[in-house]
Amino acid sequence: xNIAEAITSGDASLLxxxxxxxxxxxxxxxLIRQIPAASPEGRAWAWESPLAGQPDIVVGVVNGRGxxxxxxxxxxxxxxxxxxxxxxxAGAHNAELWVTVGEGAKLTLVESYESAAGGYLANTAVNxxxxxxxxxxxxxxxxxxxxxxxxxxxxxxxxxxxxxxQTVLTHGARRQRIETRVNHPGAHAQVRLDGAYxxxxxxxxxxxTVVEHQGVDGTTTQLTKGVVRDQSRGVxxxxxxxxxxxxxxxxxMGHHALILSDKAEIDAKPELLIFAxxxxxxxxxxxxALDEDALFYAEQRGMPEDLARALLTAAFVGEVIxxxxxxxxxxxxxxxxxxxxxx
Amino acid sequence: MLSIxxxxxxxxxxxxxxxxxxxxxxxxxxxxxxxxxxGKSTLSYVLTGRDGYDVTGGTAxxxxxxxxxxxxxxxxxxxxxxxxxxxxxxPGVPALTFIRTAMNAQRKARGExxxxxxxxxxxxxxxxxxxxxxxxxxxxxxxxxxxxxxxxRMEIFQMAMLSxxxxxxxxxxxxxxxxxxxxxxDGVNAMRSPDRGMLVITHYQRLLDYIKPDRVHVxxxxxxxxxxxxxxxxxxxxxxxxxxARAA
Numbered sequence: 001x002n003i004a005e006a007i008t009s010g011d012a013s014l015l016x017x018x019x020x021x022x023x024x025x026x027x028x029x030x031l032i033r034q035i036p037a038a039s040p041e042g043r044a045w046a047w048e049s050p051l052a053g054q055p056d057i058v059v060g061v062v063n064g065r066g067x068x069x070x071x072x073x074x075x076x077x078x079x080x081x082x083x084x085x086x087x088x089x090a091g092a093h094n095a096e097l098w099v100t101v102g103e104g105a106k107l108t109l110v111e112s113y114e115s116a117a118g119g120y121l122a123n124t125a126v127n128x129x130x131x132x133x134x135x136x137x138x139x140x141x142x143x144x145x146x147x148x149x150x151x152x153x154x155x156x157x158x159x160x161x162x163x164x165x166q167t168v169l170t171h172g173a174r175r176q177r178i179e180t181r182v183n184h185p186g187a188h189a190q191v192r193l194d195g196a197y198x199x200x201x202x203x204x205x206x207x208x209t210v211v212e213h214q215g216v217d218g219t220t221t222q223l224t225k226g227v228v229r230d231q232s233r234g235v236x237x238x239x240x241x242x243x244x245x246x247x248x249x250x251x252x253m254g255h256h257a258l259i260l261s262d263k264a265e266i267d268a269k270p271e272l273l274i275f276a277x278x279x280x281x282x283x284x285x286x287x288x289a290l291d292e293d294a295l296f297y298a299e300q301r302g303m304p305e306d307l308a309r310a311l312l313t314a315a316f317v318g319e320v321i322x323x324x325x326x327x328x329x330x331x332x333x334x335x336x337x338x339x340x341x342x343x
Numbered sequence: 344m345l346s347i348x349x350x351x352x353x354x355x356x357x358x359x360x361x362x363x364x365x366x367x368x369x370x371x372x373x374x375x376x377x378x379x380x381x382g383k384s385t386l387s388y389v390l391t392g393r394d395g396y397d398v399t400g401g402t403a404x405x406x407x408x409x410x411x412x413x414x415x416x417x418x419x420x421x422x423x424x425x426x427x428x429x430x431x432x433x434p435g436v437p438a439l440t441f442i443r444t445a446m447n448a449q450r451k452a453r454g455e456x457x458x459x460x461x462x463x464x465x466x467x468x469x470x471x472x473x474x475x476x477x478x479x480x481x482x483x484x485x486x487x488x489x490x491x492x493x494x495x496r497m498e499i500f501q502m503a504m505l506s507x508x509x510x511x512x513x514x515x516x517x518x519x520x521x522x523x524x525x526x527x528x529d530g531v532n533a534m535r536s537p538d539r540g541m542l543v544i545t546h547y548q549r550l551l552d553y554i555k556p557d558r559v560h561v562x563x564x565x566x567x568x569x570x571x572x573x574x575x576x577x578x579x580x581x582x583x584x585x586x587x588a589r590a591a
């Protein structure tokens with residue numbers, strides 16, 4: 001099972017499918033019978049983001065072609081946007097991004113996935129290495145085409161005292177998997193892994209995270225929220241592993257989703273695997289409808305039902321967005337959510 | 344003002360209100376007292392249009408306008424306000440945002456212009472001060488983590504901000520200590536006016552020491568079984584609801 005190799009070789013049997021435990025809800029092998037031809041070269045377009053003009057560096061990677069290295073030297077502070085664009089109708093491409101953040105350096109990375117045409121198969125591997133005391137906030141805006149298939153697999157290595165925070169915002173695609181694997185080999189590392197998926201139509205989104213605590217005194221907090229309408233489908237898989245000796249780990253995972261139609265679906269699998277003794281771990285998972293009591297309360301105060309529903313739904317998702325630390329990015333995320341929730 | 348005639352309503356197929364009639368003229372405060380299960384909260388939900396409370400007969404009008412055909416938000420825009428026995432927590436929505444959204448929705452329904460931000464803030468600050476509410480509390484998510492007393496105070500705050508024409512207070516004294524009861528009652532009393540009516544629903548007489556009713560009604564088994572002046576509340580406090588329960 002290897003998506004990059006499947007794309008390079010054109011061998012669809014290498015795609016992960018429902019027989020692979022971690023992919024059983026995002027069956028690519030069943031969906032893609034034939035790997036599309038390699039995507040041709042393409043041209044970038046202007047960045048349609050409220051953030052345009054603000055980052056220190058903006059890099060565009062089109063159909064897998066473009067720069068793949070980002071280095072923030074020790075002690076530096078950078079605000080960077082990395083745009084992954086898919087322009088090809090029915091093309092397949094691999095892209096990579098290698099990020100190294102030096103000792104005590106600080107990086108805000110906005111990663112966007114954008115598309116001009118559907119039918120593509122895009123696979124992106126992101127590798128992020130944080131040196132001692134480095135701090136990274138990564139925000140992913142996944143704006144794939146309704147007919148696109150996209151996989152983003154990020155691998156994050158934290159040295160001691162590093163801090164990594166992430167927020168994935170997605171409206172899904174035909175199939176979309178955004179996976180993050182974080183390794184805490186050092187001590188005292190801090191991780192926040194958040195996400196929001198707002199799906200409608202027949203969109204799918206799969207947010208998968210795997211966090212391994214191998215050093216002492218590490219913390220992980222996770223909050224993912226989803227809203228699914230129509231016939232859309234959201235998947236959340238969160239696994240936290242606390243290795244033997246990773247004492248005083250504090251790990252908390254929350255996944256909460258609203259199902260706003262009978263035909264929408266949520267699949268969730270929170271897992272805590274704990275091999276150390278002295279740890280604090282907790283997870284919470286809820287899936288349901290809007291609280292009818294709260295809706296009546298808002299209506300009684302004068303809000304028509306649609307407005308009350310929009311306000312409560314926006315508030316539900318807002319809890320994730322408020323945790324974004326970078327002010328301008330948080331505002332862009334609020335605009336993103338408001339547009340999708342029609343507040 | 345509020346006129347209820349022979350009102351019948353059921354919940355899950357069980358008839359709870361069985362021909363209730365009541366008139367609350369403008370400028371008056373009426374109390375509804377009654378044993379648990381008499382239909383007190385049902386009456387408040389039927390008047391405000393909650394789902395699941397099905398009217399099977401009778402009428403309810405506010406200033407001659409039919410209430411029962413309107414949805415809850417339309418009734419609110421006409422001036423109906425219910426202070427909840429158990430106010431809801433609204434995570435993620437600051438109290439000020441919630442109230443401003445409600446206020447503008449009501450104004451829009453009435454064809455009035457939206458409230459401006461400075462105008463709204465000025466009103467909120469003055470109202471908070473009069474109810475001894477810390478203004479910072481209004482920036483927090485509505486009722487989340489608030490004590491029972493704080494939640495009731497927030498109900499009165501919303502009531503004062505929205506300035507409704509008719510108030511229903513459902514067990515507003517429950518969960519209040521004596522200081523909070525005084526603040527809440529002062530807030531309610533400040534809203535008494537010749538063109539506003541109030542219905543105070545309570546199990547105990549205590550609240551009526553602070554909010555003096557013009558009339559007291561006893562609700563038992565879905566109907567008003569006795570009406571009188573304020574002295575009726577004192578009699579109920581002494582003698583309990585037994586005789587009405589038997590009569591019903």
